Amino acid sequence: MQTQLAKGVQLTTVLSHQFKTNQIIINFRAPIKRTDITKRALLANLLETSSADYPDQRALAHALAEMYGAAFGAGVSRKGPTHNLQLSITVPNERFLATTEPLTMQAIDFLVKIIFKPLAQDGHFDEPTFKRQATNLKASIESVADDKQYYAAQKLNEALFAADVAQQLPSYGVAADIAAITSQGLYDYYQTLLVDDQIDVIMMGDFEEAAVIDRWQAVAFKNRLVARPAAFYRHQDTGNYLEKTEVQALSQAKLNLGYDFPVFYRDQHYYAALVFNELFGGSPLSKLFTNVREKASLAYYASSSLDTFRGVLKVSAGIDGQNHDQVLAIIAAQLTAIQQGEFTDDLVDQLKLGLINDFESSLDSQRTFAIQALIDDLTQQTVSDADWLKNIQAVTREQIIAVAQLVTLNNGFFLNGGQHESN
Template sequence: MQVQLKPGVRLTVVPVSQFKNTQISVHFLEKATQEQTSYRSLLANILETSSQKFPNQRLVSEELSNLYGAGFGTSIMRKQQIHDVTFSLAIANDHYLNTQGALLTQGLAFLKEMIFKPLLDQQQFDSATFKRQQANLVTYIQALADDKQTYAALKLQQLYFDQNEVQKIPAFGEADTIAQIKNRDLLAYYQQMLATDAVEIFVVGQVTLAEVQAQLSHWPLAARAIEKIDIKKVQHDQRVMRVQTETQPVVQAKLNLAYDFPTDFRNAAYYAGITFNALFGGSPLSKLFLNVREKASLAYYASSNIDVFNGLMVVQTGINTADKARVLKIIEQQLTDIERGEFTDENVAQIKAGLVSNYIASLDTERTYTARALTNNLVKSAVTADQWINAIQKVTREEIMAVAKKVRLQAVYFLSAEGEENA
């Protein structure tokens, strides 16, 4: 059930009775720029930890305890160019506590406080809070370089999206930019975000649209004239393949590959693309896992995953530096085998069974309902669980082969052990 509270502000209520919690999430959406991505990341950290009524994390935690152990947090994500700052609250369902709607009211009041009443001092964020969260976020991002699997993934992202200034940086921004943000500038941006971002509010649980709408009518969200926020069809332009090798004192080399992938979200090849990925490298029954890791013993790990919003497939492997050429060859062979139909119907049936099982299991959380509802709004279509499962079951081997033929390697990032540059 949906209603537009104000122009640019939409409420979606998903009334389900199987959960003991009610999940509330408030999403601020905009078409991000490179600089604003870092601003939004720092904002999310600051707004999670304090407010005027709860000026420190201890008092925030105490209030959550008063709300029967509610869970609260902020998060950031990006779908294509759309950057999402989310405030989430999970509270116990009033029906199980016999509180007659009081807990939902208190929870929404807490969210309103955390979003709209930040801790301020002299027309800027509280100085101590700002400095602490800025330093923490910079330290966190810089520390990611020590996790070589994450480091390699971010370097491949930068390489693949070389011509896209937003997509080539992570959704949490850049340490150098965050370190340079001024307190007053961040407050000005926060006020801009509240006034101009598209707002999507989701409530999942044993609630009604009327009771939620009545309480949100008191929130200070004005009408906003916004540019259309939705997911666009991916355009795969012809590009030169990019290759980068970097040497560091690592024990385990990282070989990551990025491919143009021929599916957008819910286009004609969407379900075949999901099935192809699970067969190629996205499951324990995949060709990469069985043939690269298990049979050939050429990788500590080898897997693939797809980003259907950007039409991208990524292969990640951890290998010995000297095995690079062999691993590249065997990965290419797995793709060729699928193109030629060299896989059994039994294998596909097992792959589909795994996909359906994982999908059904994912429906056991309130957060999944929220994520699906947001995606439905952004792509302007809705798919029920039964429709999704039926579509997976109907995928043919010919459709899987057709996807494989359109997969195109576009970027290779290799993090090599020092002294092995030419491996």
């Protein structure tokens, strides 16, 4: 059920007996901006670890423990041209515990206190807490480079979105930006966020819906005066392949490829693109998995993924550096094979079954409902489960071949292991 709490502030309640917990998510959405990304990441860390009512982590953790180990977290993410700051709390359903405490209502109150009563005074966040979280965010951003798979993916992103700096950056921000953020500047930005961002509140579980709606209506959210952010960023095809190479002391090299693929969430090519991706590199039955990994023994992993909010397709592979040219050629050959229709109808049926299995399985995760509600609000459309299944079933081999013609290789990032001894 949807309830409008104010203009641009929407409450979605989903009732279900399936789960033994109740989940509450509040999401703040804004257009992604180079100047704001790092501030929002730092805000997530501050809100997760402190508030006026729970001034240090121990007090906050204790309150959560008393709510039977309520799981509370804050984080940031990107969807196309939007940036999301999200807080969530999940509590066990009281029915399964020897308690009469109204844990779900307590959890709402907790979240409201966290959001509206941060640990701040005189227009700035508490200085020691701010400094500690700024230091920790800087360290955690810098450490990301130690995960080579992630690092290579990030470097590919920089190349793929050379035309738009905000699209290049990871959702968790830039270490170099942290020094310029002050406890006062961040507090000012937070006040803007609270009135300008689109807000979604999503509650999923087994609770009294009317009481919950009343509680959220009492929060008096303000009408949003700014326009809704756009749902999609459209990547531009460069028309040619550009590869960057970097050498580090590594045993395993990484090859990441980025393609222009102008297919967007739920547009006319969307369902065919989902099946195409399964066929290309999205499943263990895929061309990449069977040809790069299994047949040629060239890689431990080789897979593809879609970003239908930005119109790109990506491939990543962990390989032996000396096989670079061979792997690149095999990946290209797999795409050509699909474009020429070299796949069986049986395989397509299996890939569809796999997609259906993933979709139906996702309904067994409480979080799925919140993720879907957010996307529906972002794109202002919704598709029923039955229609989703019908749309996947209806995809034809001709549509898969047609959608494969839209794929154009644009960028590559090759992280080579310089000190590797060949054998």
